[in-house]
Amino acid sequence: MVYVRWNTVIIGVVIAIILGFVLGLISASGAFIGFLIATIYVGYMVGGDYVNGAIHGALVGIVAAIILFILALIGFGVGAGLTDIIILAVIGAIGGVIGVLIGGRGRGRF
Structure with a gap:
């Protein structure tokens, strides 16, 4: 199970x-x-395995x-x-x- 670090996700957003x-x-x-x-x-900051980085990046x-x-919807041009x-x-x-690979902490499953 992946623990989501929401602070990192919000900073990434x-x-x-x-x-x-x-x-x-x-x-x-x-x-x-x-x-x-x-x-x-975000992937660099959360570390862990590939799945952890992928989930956090996808959340961002x-x-x-x-x-x-x-x-x-509010009316801005984006x-x-x-x-x-x-x-x-x-x-x-x-x-x-x-990011996980750059951090060198990418061990586990892919």
Whole structure:
């Protein structure tokens, strides 16, 4: 069973939204790169095995996409649909695994 470190997930969501916005202004794919960088950070911080990093990274992607969806409903110019939530969850899981690998603590199952 994976213990979710919500503090790290929340920090990752904030970083993902800020980096996604800033890098999205520079490049069309910059938002995805921002999310990837944020989830790599989260995977590095939580450590553990690959599954732990993937779950935390996916949570960052899902929560950030839901926040963007809510902002779109309020009237801000950002938008996220179901496909965006799925894409960001996958990017988050990949980033979380990469973060665990960078931390050198990636032991266990993959």
